Amino acid sequence: MKKMEKGLVKFINLLRTLGIRVSTAEAMDALEALQYVNVMDKNSVRVALQSMLVKEEDKIPVFEAAFETFFVTPERKQEQQQNLQNEKDKQQLLLAEAEEDLTFQDSTLELEQEEKLLYSELDEKRKEKLQEFLQKSSQASHHNPEKFKSVLENLVKQHLKYWKNTKEYVAPLPVEETGNPELDASLAELNNLDPEKKKLLYQDMQSIAEEELPLARKIMKQFSKKLASRISRNYHRSKKRRQIDFRGTIRKNISYGGTPLKLQYRSKRIKKTQLVLLCDVSGSMNRYSSFVTSFVYSLASVLKRIDTFLFSENLEKLEIGSLPQDNYEDAVFKMMENSKVWGEGTNINKALKQLLKNYSEVLTRKTIFIIVSDTKTLAVEEAAKKLQKIRGRVKEVIFLNTLPKEEWQGKHTVEILKKSSTMYPCHTIADLKNLSSIWLTK
Amino acid sequence: MKITMTNLRKMMEAEGYITSGEIITTVFLALKLKKPLLVTGPPGVGKTELAKVLAAIFNTELIRLQCYEGLDENKALYEWNYQKQLLQIQLSNVQNQDISLQKDLFSSEYLLDRPLLKALRSEEQAVLLIDEIDKTDEEFEAFLFEVLSDFQVSIPEYGTVKACKVPVVILTSNGERELSDGLKRRCAFLNIGYPSVEKEAKIISAKVPGISQKLAMQVAAAVHVLRKELEVKKQPAISESIDWARALMALGHEELNPSAINSTTGMLYKNQEDIAKFKEEMGAEKLLSKTHTQCKCCG
Numbered sequence: 011m012k013k014m015e016k017g018l019v020k021f022i023n024l025l026r027t028l029g030i031r032v033s034t035a036e037a038m039d040a041l042e043a044l045q046y047v048n049v050m051d052k053n054s055v056r057v058a059l060q061s062m063l064v065k066e067e068d069k070i071p072v073f074e075a076a077f078e079t080f081f082v083t084p085e086r087k088q089e090q091q092q093n094l095q096n097e098k099d100k101q102q103l104l105l106a107e108a109e110e111d112l113t114f115q116d117s118t119l120e121l122e123q124e125e126k127l128l129y130s131e132l133d134e135k136r137k138e139k140l141q142e143f144l145q146k147s148s149q150a151s152h153h154n155p156e157k158f159k160s161v162l163e164n165l166v167k168q169h170l171k172y173w174k175n176t177k178e179y180v181a182p183l184p185v186e187e188t189g190n191p192e193l194d195a196s197l198a199e200l201n202n203l204d205p206e207k208k209k210l211l212y213q214d215m216q217s218i219a220e221e222e223l224p225l226a227r228k229i230m231k232q233f234s235k236k237l238a239s240r241i242s243r244n245y246h247r248s249k250k251r252r253q254i255d256f257r258g259t260i261r262k263n264i265s266y267g268g269t270p271l272k273l274q275y276r277s278k279r280i281k282k283t284q285l286v287l288l289c290d291v292s293g294s295m296n297r298y299s300s301f302v303t304s305f306v307y308s309l310a311s312v313l314k315r316i317d318t319f320l321f322s323e324n325l326e327k328l329e330i331g332s333l334p335q336d337n338y339e340d341a342v343f344k345m346m347e348n349s350k351v352w353g354e355g356t357n358i359n360k361a362l363k364q365l366l367k368n369y370s371e372v373l374t375r376k377t378i379f380i381i382v383s384d385t386k387t388l389a390v391e392e393a394a395k396k397l398q399k400i401r402g403r404v405k406e407v408i409f410l411n412t413l414p415k416e417e418w419q420g421k422h423t424v425e426i427l428k429k430s431s432t433m434y435p436c437h438t439i440a441d442l443k444n445l446s447s448i449w450l451t452k
Numbered sequence: 453m454k455i456t457m458t459n460l461r462k463m464m465e466a467e468g469y470i471t472s473g474e475i476i477t478t479v480f481l482a483l484k485l486k487k488p489l490l491v492t493g494p495p496g497v498g499k500t501e502l503a504k505v506l507a508a509i510f511n512t513e514l515i516r517l518q519c520y521e522g523l524d525e526n527k528a529l530y531e532w533n534y535q536k537q538l539l540q541i542q543l544s545n546v547q548n549q550d551i552s553l554q555k556d557l558f559s560s561e562y563l564l565d566r567p568l569l570k571a572l573r574s575e576e577q578a579v580l581l582i583d584e585i586d587k588t589d590e591e592f593e594a595f596l597f598e599v600l601s602d603f604q605v606s607i608p609e610y611g612t613v614k615a616c617k618v619p620v621v622i623l624t625s626n627g628e629r630e631l632s633d634g635l636k637r638r639c640a641f642l643n644i645g646y647p648s649v650e651k652e653a654k655i656i657s658a659k660v661p662g663i664s665q666k667l668a669m670q671v672a673a674a675v676h677v678l679r680k681e682l683e684v685k686k687q688p689a690i691s692e693s694i695d696w697a698r699a700l701m702a703l704g705h706e707e708l709n710p711s712a713i714n715s716t717t718g719m720l721y722k723n724q725e726d727i728a729k730f731k732e733e734m735g736a737e738k739l740l741s742k743t744h745t746q747c748k749c750c751g
Contacts, residue, residue: 031633033633033637035637036637039485039487039640042485043481043484043485043640046480046481046484046485047477047481053473053474054477057473057474057477057478058477058481060641061477061478061481061482061640061641061642062481062640062641064641065490065631065636065637065639065641066630066636067492067493067627067643070643269538269542270538271534271535271538271539272535273534
């Protein structure tokens with residue numbers, strides 16, 4: 011394989027790792043396109059590759075960043091690889107330090123790599139506190155030290171998890187290494203680009219600070235608009251084929267002696283899908299409320315037909331029309347102010363019962379039913395039954411779970427509610443973004 | 453005509469299409485690789501115009517397929533001339549002629565060309581514009597695959613129609629919905645954004661004969677300020693800049709001033725909400741002072 015082709019294959023692999031879908035046919039087109047441009051001119055090469063490899067507007071910045079990182083001088087490439095190596099060495103050092111610090115009776119605690127790295131990110135005061143606690147535990151006498159060690163490990167894990175959930179911690183971008191040192195060096199550098207946006211995308215929605223809300227909303231608005239327009243389009247689609255109107259056809263063709271020269275068709279009926287959104291605004295959900303309502307609001311503003319309900323212990327219909335159109339902050343504030351159910355405990359069962367009793371007309375075969383909650387509810391079995399009942403009446407039931415997906419495992423409420431709905435995570439803005447992608451490809 | 457990047461630029465500029473090197477390169481590659489070109493971008497940036505300009509450059513017919521919800525193959529590709537077929541049957545009965553249904557009634561004589569078939573059967577290389585593809589259903593997109601990748605269509609009763617001359621295909625989309633991977637894979641991709649102030653001033657000068665360089669520059673700078681600073685439902689695009697410049701010229705203004713701006717706001721914003729927002733959050737005076745900071749001609 012020639013050098014240029016090899017380079018192109020590597021670059022395409024990098025794009026794929028970054029989430030840009032590139033088919034073999036497109037790779038071949040890109041190679042052909044390079045024959046028609048001056049390959050010594052970096053800008054021409056960029057445009058040629060971009061036009062053949064990137065087919066979505068929102069992927070262009072990713073492509074541009076990847077291009078700028080990948081097509082660099084050999085010296086710069088070497089520097090990237092060196093940086094990556096340094097980073098890895100630094101990480102090894104941090105892991106070794108964490109293993110040294112987190113011990114029980116001279117035996118290292120069994121922790122995941124991510125947890126050890128989380129520990130290394132703690133400030134000195136917290137580290138000291140943790141060490142002190144472990145030291146005291148080590149010095150005390152135990153009947154079964156092995157058993158106590160596993161209890162201790164769980165305690166440390168919980169402590170680290172708590173800290174992870176506070177807003178001080180920024181999760182790394184979930185990009186996996188490829189094993190190719192050249193690509194991994196580019197990936198590592200790309201991982202450090204646009205940290206603000208990255209941080210917001212993967213941050214727990216609860217911990218997004220007030221001053222970061224405008225940027226977060228902007229990101230969310232971009233994809234929610236796409237999602238909404240897709241849902242809106244589904245309203246107009248009908249699987250019904252055009253049918254001939256026999257009575258009309260005969261009437262129309264009397265003048266031709268009854269020979270059906272001009273066919274008359276029944277007009278296509280538009281089947282409108284209705285979106286019903288149930289938003290949990292109970293105490294445990296307060297931290298997400300602002301984002302959930304923002305999501306609701308950005309959908310509602312572009313959709314023609316949407317019924318939104320807020321619930322905690324009770325259900326309340328939200329009159330979207332009464333919200334100010336031009337100012338989101340005011341809209342949410344007004345909604346909070348007006349809602350009687352904001353901040354109470356969660357009872358999905360009760361809310362669904364009220365929905366079925368008072369608003370059953372919104373649940374039709376054309377309805378997509380979306381419920382946003384963390385599943386922490388009273389009477390979960392009954393709630394699942396009600397949800398199942400609703401599932402039988404509507405087109406689809408979608409559960410947006412605000413718990414992080416890694417916490418779903420073994421959660422009783424999640425297991426039960428999952429059986430009556432299609433469940434998606436809704437913990438970060440990236441989750442919402444993924445959700446819209448899933449929806450768009452449906 | 454041998455197409456090179458340089459003469460493509462010259463020909464496009466001669467047709468009044470002032471654009472960047474990136475757009476020229478992408479169009480050039482699509483032509484060279486004989487691939488359909490999928491053009492996206494906000495409304496009014498010149499996506500449709502690109503197809504018109506290419507038709508003018510190649511001195512050929514522009515065949516336009518305007519997409520909408522519910523568009524099907526009967527309206528886009530072909531339709532059998534049903535009336536003519538029935539009359540032929542009746543005529544054959546009267547004249548006691550034998551007609552072989554398959555052979556005689558489903559021949560090209562009874563085939564009504566719709567835009568796609570017309571482009572394929574055109575003896576000259578045509579420019580086919582499939583406008584606002586995002587407004588059609590997914591089924592229609594899938595139906596386009598054969599046309600876009602093999603430049604042929606299969607008509608069950610007739611057979612396969614191959615393109616006499618591979619047409620130049622331009623598809624436009626406003627990004628109202630995600631297009632299918634299959635469609636995107638078959639096309640070269642071009643996203644047209646808003647141009648720089650200088651480029652937009654050049655476009656205005658090319659499209660509005662007689663406009664002074666100063667006014668063109670002021671209009672471009674003002675629109676640039678508005679796009680950057682005012683979040684509205686529909687941002688003024690290049691077409692709005694041109695309309696605004698024409699309106700200012702028609703009213704005899706030689707440069708921007710508050711009264712000129714106030715009397716022509718309707719050319720920039722096309723809905724009441726946006727106009728109200730402009731008046732409330734920007735206003736003519738503020739826009740003018742910001743334009744002066746931005747515009748080199750105003751110093």
